[in-house]
Structure formats: structure tokens, C-alpha cells
Amino acid sequence: MSTIGSEITKAGTAGTAPVRSSMWRQAARRLLKNRLAMLGLAVVVFMFAFCFIGPLFSPYTDNKIHLAQMNKPPSPQHWLGTDALGRDVLTRVMQAGRISLTVGLASMVLSVFIGSLLGAIAGYFRGICDQIIMRLADLLLTIPGLPLLFILGALLSDWKVPTEYRMYIVMLMLSLVNWPGLARMVRGEVLSLREREFMQAATVLGLRNRRKLFNHLLPNLVPLIIVIASLNVGGAILSESVLSFFGLGVMPPTPTWGNMIDSANNMIDFQKRPWLWIPPGFSIFATVIAINIFGDGLRDVLDPRPRK
Amino acid sequence: MPEALLEIRHLKKYFPVKSGFLNRTVGQIKAVDDISLSIRPGETFGLVGESGSGKSTVGRTAIRLTEKTDGEVRFKGIDLYGLNAEELRRLRPKMQLIFQDPYSSLNPRVRIGDAIGEALLDHGLAPKEEIRDRVLDVLAACGLSAYHIDRFPHEFSGGQRQRIGIARALVLNPELIIADEPVSALDVSIQAQIINLFRKLQESRGLTYLFISHDLSVVEHLCSRIGVMYLGSMVETAPRDDLFRNPLHPYTKALLSAVPIPIPKLKRERIVLSGDIPSPANPPSGCKFHTRCPFAVERCKEQAPEFRHVGGERFVACHLV
Numbered sequence: 240m241s242t243i244g245s246e247i248t249k250a251g252t253a254g255t256a257p258v259r260s261s262m263w264r265q266a267a268r269r270l271l272k273n274r275l276a277m278l279g280l281a282v283v284v285f286m287f288a289f290c291f292i293g294p295l296f297s298p299y300t301d302n303k304i305h306l307a308q309m310n311k312p313p314s315p316q317h318w319l320g321t322d323a324l325g326r327d328v329l330t331r332v333m334q335a336g337r338i339s340l341t342v343g344l345a346s347m348v349l350s351v352f353i354g355s356l357l358g359a360i361a362g363y364f365r366g367i368c369d370q371i372i373m374r375l376a377d378l379l380l381t382i383p384g385l386p387l388l389f390i391l392g393a394l395l396s397d398w399k400v401p402t403e404y405r406m407y408i409v410m411l412m413l414s415l416v417n418w419p420g421l422a423r424m425v426r427g428e429v430l431s432l433r434e435r436e437f438m439q440a441a442t443v444l445g446l447r448n449r450r451k452l453f454n455h456l457l458p459n460l461v462p463l464i465i466v467i468a469s470l471n472v473g474g475a476i477l478s479e480s481v482l483s484f485f486g487l488g489v490m491p492p493t494p495t496w497g498n499m500i501d502s503a504n505n506m507i508d509f510q511k512r513p514w515l516w517i518p519p520g521f522s523i524f525a526t527v528i529a530i531n532i533f534g535d536g537l538r539d540v541l542d543p544r545p546r547k
Numbered sequence: 548m549p550e551a552l553l554e555i556r557h558l559k560k561y562f563p564v565k566s567g568f569l570n571r572t573v574g575q576i577k578a579v580d581d582i583s584l585s586i587r588p589g590e591t592f593g594l595v596g597e598s599g600s601g602k603s604t605v606g607r608t609a610i611r612l613t614e615k616t617d618g619e620v621r622f623k624g625i626d627l628y629g630l631n632a633e634e635l636r637r638l639r640p641k642m643q644l645i646f647q648d649p650y651s652s653l654n655p656r657v658r659i660g661d662a663i664g665e666a667l668l669d670h671g672l673a674p675k676e677e678i679r680d681r682v683l684d685v686l687a688a689c690g691l692s693a694y695h696i697d698r699f700p701h702e703f704s705g706g707q708r709q710r711i712g713i714a715r716a717l718v719l720n721p722e723l724i725i726a727d728e729p730v731s732a733l734d735v736s737i738q739a740q741i742i743n744l745f746r747k748l749q750e751s752r753g754l755t756y757l758f759i760s761h762d763l764s765v766v767e768h769l770c771s772r773i774g775v776m777y778l779g780s781m782v783e784t785a786p787r788d789d790l791f792r793n794p795l796h797p798y799t800k801a802l803l804s805a806v807p808i809p810i811p812k813l814k815r816e817r818i819v820l821s822g823d824i825p826s827p828a829n830p831p832s833g834c835k836f837h838t839r840c841p842f843a844v845e846r847c848k849e850q851a852p853e854f855r856h857v858g859g860e861r862f863v864a865c866h867l868v
Binding site for chain 1: 610635638644646648651654656661669715
């Protein structure tokens with residue numbers, strides 16, 4: 240996007256010029272001072288390492304069935320016990336995390352992309368574009384998200400979508416539900432930015448719309464988008480867990496935190512075998528809280544407006 | 548008389564006043580109310596008037612940055628308001644605006660080199676390889692250094708930023724520059740530098756300026772012809788020397804008598820206007836100035852004076868002249 244612009248400025252000084260984005264450096268410095276946000280970041284990093292690197296050190300695979308090892312409590316061999324099919328719970332929690340985090344991140348990326356693109360177009364061009372995009376967003380916003388996801392999930396089961404594709408469809412569903420809120424925020428920001436004097440200056444210079452949009456508006460939207468995106472990941476993970484818990488999201492045997500809790504969804508497991516549902520439950524809790532704390536910290540340093 | 552570079556005829560710009568539940572238009576602010584002026588190539592036309600008199604709106608409608616309500620604007624004979632968006636965009640490099648506020652008119656996320664050079668790219672005015680050199684040339688012409696090219700706006704002072712604003716306009720080789728109070732946000736020592744820069748650039752490049760200001764001494768220093776605005780209307784236009792030596796309109800007289808002069812002992816007649824400038828939403832009847840004019844007669848309340856030619860290059864809108 241900043242293709243041509245950078246040729247003018249960096250061409251002669253490549254390599255020698257220090258990075259002069261002191262705004263970002265200042266923000267990073269302030270963020271580092273925020274202990275809570277750093278704790279959140281540490282937990283998020285840990286969860287990623289745990290889920291993506293952890294399984295490499297595990298002697299078990301997530302769906303190897305061991306009938307002799309059914310429903311064993313935690314022990315030196317199985318640190319978090321085994322489930323009804325004799326699978327190692329710790330390994331499954333890590334594998335499930337891979338899916339949950341991936342779904343969360345991917346659906347965030349997708350909804351941020353759709354939301355900010357449509358929001359920016361609506362806010363910048365106004366008129367009929369604005370009307371069509373925002374009425375569509377309103378329509379999606381008027382339907383409560385969770386019931387909508389349930390209906391879509393039920394449809395997926397009806398259409399017999401192969402289980403290995405469900406994960407990708409769940410990502411799409413979550414993005415579909417999430418983009419309207421995002422588009423509204425981005426549109427609002429664009430509406431205020433486009434009246435700023437430097438945008439008028441861009442008009443006077445006779446710049447093309449594409450350059451005004453991508454080189455002038457978008458860089459000013461980046462902090463807002465980063466903040467929304469980070470807060471969005473937590474919500475997406477949570478929604479995916481809820482869906483999977485109700486058997487409408489990602490299907491077993493592919494483990495996710497949500498469907499692991501769901502498989503412990505009976506009185507005996509709940510009372511007698513807490514190792515089946517506490518680890519995935521705690522993982523969801525810790526990850527979502529940590530992401531939200533970190534997102535709040537980010538907002539404090541990047542988005543100057545809602546500071547009390 | 549050579550052909551006018553910018554010709555404004557009976558330009559009107561009304562802003563709707565909206566209020567109430569349904570956002571209905573309940574009135575109009577007559578920011579610019581029937582203004583005509585023409586600017587010849589190479590001259591500097593100064594537009595003066597107090598705050599809220601519509602000077603900036605004239606500047607902005609003259610290059611179609613805001614849409615007009617009525618009237619006609621011709622730039623090099625081309626009817627600006629008859630162009631479509633793309634035609635207008637292609638014409639933009641020839642007429643540039645320099646903004647009043649050097650802080651808000653530069654995008655904080657765009658490096659100076661990009662801010663100056665990008666318009667050249669979009670208009671295909673220079674091949675990519677030459678753009679950096681063109682930017683460096685214009686930076687030098689505006690008294691900035693080559694190493695400024697990679698910096699962001701927040702690393703500059705107000706005066707430097709205004710130079711960047713000028714460089715950004717200048718790189719396009721415009722024929723007309725509208726300068727909308729370009730020095731009023733700067734402190735006095737910097738003002739002088741920027742004004743001299745305007746002058747130097749005019750001499751070396753043959754630029755035409757529409758210079759909007761509320762500072763009469765700046766206008767006197769820089770402009771060859773001056774128009775005085777009051778409440779959206781032009782009250783007097785005249786060559787600089789005529790205007791300063793012998794102002795005709797009572798409002799011009801009052802303005803000139805308020806200019807500070809560096810001779811403390813010199814006593815002169817000071818015309819003090821009573822009251823404030825009336826609201827442009829509800830301007831007075833007849834001559835808009837009659838509520839504050841020390842010489843007003845009965846006729847001024849009823850009949851709006853015509854903007855008349857009074858010999859030479861002088862025009863004035865007053866019954867008593």
C-alpha cells in the first residue's frame with residue numbers, strides 16, 4: 240500500500256536512516272510500563288507456546304485411544320489424567336488450544352479485514368455506498384449474535400458438512416457476526432478524519448482516491464484497528480468455545496476447548512472427574528482474560544480518546 | 548488589460564443552518580454574498596476583512612474545495628464548476644491552497660518527502676526516479692534542508708511546517724496560489740521570513756497570489772491590489788497605494804486607522820467602530836455596514852449600494868462616495 244511513497248523518502252538513506260516512528264516507540268515504552276498489560280501479554284505468549292510447541296514434547300498424540308487407560312485421574316504418566324477413551328488430557332488441551340487460538344486469530348483477521356475495508360469505504364465515499372454497507376451492518380447487528388451462530392451451526396449439521404471443514408466454516412461464521420460492529424467504529428473514525436485539514440490538503444493537491452484512502456486515511460486508522468483487533472480475538476475464542484460446547488462448532492474428534500468441556504457434560508464426569516473439564520475451562524478463562532487485559536493496555540497507549 | 552487568471556463573478560456561498568428534530572434547514576449563513584473579483588497573472592491580490600467576513604470561504608470556493616451556492620468561477624477561462632471530478636482533479640496542480648494552520652494541514656503519518664512528492668506521482672508530472680530530486684529542489688527553495696525529507700511533521704516547528712506546506716504547493720508548479728492566512732498562526736519573526744519567502748518565490752517563478760489576511764501591514768507589504776470584505780460582501784477594491792493613501796469606504800477608513808504605526812508621538816484620527824460584526828445569518832438591510840457606519844444616512848438602511856467603478860482601478864460599494 241505504501242509502495243510508491245516509500246521510494247521517495249527511503250531511497251537515498253536506506254540502511255542509514257534510523258526508524259523515526261517515535262510515536263510507536265513512545266507507545267511501546269508506555270505499554271512496557273503497564274504491568275497488568277504485560278502480565279496479559281505474558282499469559283498470551285505462554286498459551287501460544289503451550290499449545291503450539293507443547294505437543295512436540297508430549298509422548299502421546301491427541302486421538303490415540305487407550306482402552307486400558309480410561310478415565311484415569313492425574314498421575315506421573317498422565318499429568319492431567321485421561322478421558323473416557325483413554326486419551327491424554329494434557330495433550331488434548333494443547334492440541335485443542337491450537338484449534339481454538341487459530342480459529343480466534345483467523346476469524347479476527349478476517350473480520351478486521353472485512354470490517355475496516357467496508358467501514359473505511361462507507362465513511363470515505365458516503366452516499367449510496369454508505370447506505371448499503373451500513374444498512375447491511377445494521378441488519379446483522381439487530382440479530383443477536385449467538386442465536387444467529389446457533390442457527391448457522393444447526394444448518395451446518397443439517398447439510399452434513401464434513402467435520403474437517405467445519406473449523407474453517409466456524410471461522411467464517413464468527414467473522415460474519417463480528418464485522419458489523421467493527422465497520423461502525425472504523426466508519427466513525429473515518430468520518431472524523433475525512434474532515435481534517437490534511438485530507439482537504441490532499442484534495443487540493445488532486446491526489447487520487449486510492450492514495451487518499453490508503454496512504455492518508457489508513458495509517459491514521461491503524462491504532463484503532465490494532466486495538467479493536469486485539470479485543471476481538473478474545474471474543475472470537477469465547478464464541479467458538481460456546482458453539483463447540485453446544486456441539487454446533489468444531490466437531491470431535493478434532494479437539495477444541497469448548498467441545499472438551501462438552502464431552503464432560505454429565506453428572507458423573509462433572510462430580511467425579513474434574514480433570515476432564517477444569518483444564519480446558521481454565522485455558523479459555525486465562526486466555527480470554529489475558530487477551531482482554533492486554534487489549535485494554537493497548538487501547539490506553541494507542542487510542543487517545545477513551546482515556547478517563 | 549491582460550486576461551484574468553482567476554475570474555470570480557457574483558459568487559455566493561450560503562451555509563444552511565439546521566436544527567430541530569428533523570434536521571430541517573431553518574436559515575442560512577451568508578458567508579459569501581455576491582462577490583466579484585478578477586486576478587491578473589503575476590499580481591498579488593490581498594483579501595482583507597475581520598474574522599467571519601467570509602475571506603477564507605472565498606478562497607475555498609474559488610478553487611472548488613467547497614461547493615458554491617451561486618455565481619461563476621473561471622480559472623484561465625475554464626468554468627471550474629462545470630468540470631467533473633476527474634477533470635477538476637487534473638486541473639488541481641495549477642491552483643494550490645496554502646492553509647492557515649501548519650499543524651493540522653500536514654498528515655502526521657506521512658513523511659515530508661512523501662507529502663511533497665506524492666502529488667507529482669499522481670499527476671504524472673515527473674518520472675519516479677526524478678521525484679526525489681524534485682522534492683530536494685523545492686525543499687531548498689523553501690529554505691529547508693535535504694535531511695528533512697525523511698522526517699515526520701511532528702519533528703518540525705510551526706515556521707518549518709508552513710514552509711513544508713508552501714513546498715508541497717510549489718512542487719506542482721502552480722500558476723495560482725491561494726494563501727489562506729498563511730502567517731497568522733506563526734510568531735512575528737517567523738511571519739517576516741515566510742512573507743519574504745512568498746515574495747522571493749513570486750519573483751523567481753512569476754506566481755500569482757490570492758493572499759487572504761486580516762493583517763493590514765502584511766498585506767501592504769506584499770500585495771499589489773487589495774479587496775476589503777465586510778460580512779460576506781466586497782466593500783472596496785483598489786491598488787495598494789491608492790487604498791492606503793486614500794481609502795474611500797468608511798469601513799476601509801476605520802480599518803486603516805486601526806493599523807498600529809511605529810511613531811508614538813504622531814497623533815491621528817482614529818475611527819472607532821461601535822458594536823460587533825452582525826451575524827451573517829441575519830445581515831442588516833440595505834448597506835450591511837450601516838449599523839456601524841459613522842456616516843450612515845437614511846438611504847443606507849433601505850438600499851444596498853452597488854459595487855461601482857469609481858475611476859482608475861477602484862471599485863467601492865457606498866452611497867456616499
